[in-house]
Amino acid sequence: MVKVVICGAAGGIGQPLSLLLKQSDLISHLALFDVVNAPGVATDLSHINTGSRVTGHGKEGMNEAMKGAHTVVIPAGVPRKPGMTRDDLFKINAGIIRDLAEGVAKNCPGAFVLVISNPVNSTVPIVCEVLKQHGVFNPKKVFGISTLDVVRSSRFVSEIDSSMDPRATRVTVIGGHSGVTIVPVLSQIPGQKFTKEQLDTLTHRIQYGGDEVVKAKDGAGSATLSMAFAGARFTNAILEATVAGKTGLVESTYVNLSADPESTAAFRAKTGLDYFAQDVEFGREGVAHIRPLPHLSDYEQALLDAALPELKVNIAKGTAFITDNS
Ligand code: NAD
Ligand code: LMR
Numbered sequence: 001m002v003k004v005v006i007c008g009a010a011g012g013i014g015q016p017l018s019l020l021l022k023q024s025d026l027i028s029h030l031a032l033f034d035v036v037n038a039p040g041v042a043t044d045l046s047h048i049n050t051g052s053r054v055t056g057h058g059k060e061g062m063n064e065a066m067k068g069a070h071t072v073v074i075p076a077g078v079p080r081k082p083g084m085t086r087d088d089l090f091k092i093n094a095g096i097i098r099d100l101a102e103g104v105a106k107n108c109p110g111a112f113v114l115v116i117s118n119p120v121n122s123t124v125p126i127v128c129e130v131l132k133q134h135g136v137f138n139p140k141k142v143f144g145i146s147t148l149d150v151v152r153s154s155r156f157v158s159e160i161d162s163s164m165d166p167r168a169t170r171v172t173v174i175g176g177h178s179g180v181t182i183v184p185v186l187s188q189i190p191g192q193k194f195t196k197e198q199l200d201t202l203t204h205r206i207q208y209g210g211d212e213v214v215k216a217k218d219g220a221g222s223a224t225l226s227m228a229f230a231g232a233r234f235t236n237a238i239l240e241a242t243v244a245g246k247t248g249l250v251e252s253t254y255v256n257l258s259a260d261p262e263s264t265a266a267f268r269a270k271t272g273l274d275y276f277a278q279d280v281e282f283g284r285e286g287v288a289h290i291r292p293l294p295h296l297s298d299y300e301q302a303l304l305d306a307a308l309p310e311l312k313v314n315i316a317k318g319t320a321f322i323t324d325n326s
Pocket of ligand 2 (some may be wrong): 039079080086118148209210211214222223
């Protein structure tokens with residue numbers, strides 16, 4: 001039973017994510033931190049009859065919220081409006097994430113850090129660089145949550161082929177979490193033979209699923225409920241592996257590849273990338289093993305080739321935000 005902190009807990013993602021995590025029996029203390037409304041959300045949730053204690057922490061309460069945390073989940077920051085890219089959020093969210101990572105380094109340096117805030121391709125390197133500066137970086141413990149791409153893939157595939165159960169269909173999604181950097185590996189779904197037209201439709205919808213929601217919400221933000229679902233799925237998997245010792249749990253997630261140097265050495269040498277989303281097996285320490293790239297069809301190899309330049313730029317931007325400003 002452990003303490004979990006949600007940073008940005010009163011937001012569009014933060015509230016339903018906190019609600020879902022209130023149902024976990026592995027959490028003894030759910031600490032909700034936000035610069036607005038955290039005490040109200042916490043008091044509301046605290047009446048739910050599950051085992052965890054819930055506390056709310058406002059603007060000045062970050063240190064108290066993070067003290068001794070096992071896991072810190074970060075959906076803090078601004079979401080997109082129509083016409084914006086995720087990278088457009090960098091100028092506001094980069095500073096927010098840096099400050100939260102500083103909080104982790106000072107208050108719970110051994111915590112698992114699960115980053116939702118966009119642009120994930122850059123915010124994860126920001127967290128890692130801050131932790132490095134404080135001498136507390138463990139690449140096995142920092143994750144970019146790209147689970148929504150996986151969740152969408154399972155659902156969208158089932159809409160094209162109704163014989164596929166969206167709950168049971170696991171799709172590996174590699175690369176990063178924005179537009180062309182999202183590379184769904186649909187060829188590895190057992191028994192699937194999509195036509196080229198279906199592949200084009202599915203791939204585009206998965207890569208731009210976020211834009212679909214941003215457009216439909218028409219200025220009121222981006223995905224919150226499906227993201228809370230995906231975030232809870234990911235957080236629960238981390239807790240089950242690291243607290244309950246469950247083995248065999250695998251999720252596609254965006255990580256620093258030094259978390260498994262052996263398995264990723266050839267890929268790093270070939271691409272020059274230090275961060276990448278790939279299927280990761282979880283263990284007590286977080287990352288137990290980063291799986292090698294699955295076999296890619298020619299179609300997927302072309303997607304990956306198109307993803308790499310943008311990913312590289314996103315990673316360099318996040319890294320430089322810390323290294324150039326220190
Ligand atoms: P939101 O505006 O509804 O909520 C964000 C919350 O963060 C707000 O309550 C705000 O007060 C809080 N906040 C701002 N600065 C803070 C700080 N310094 N410390 C603590 N809390 C702070 O936004 P949202 O819809 O919940 O989205 C949050 C982020 O998640 C956005 O960056 C969005 O792009 C991203 N997102 C990522 C994914 C993904 O797949 N990884 C999916 C959806 C959204
Ligand atoms: C998503 O994929 O829904 C999120 O990254 C939010 C966004 O900006 O699209």
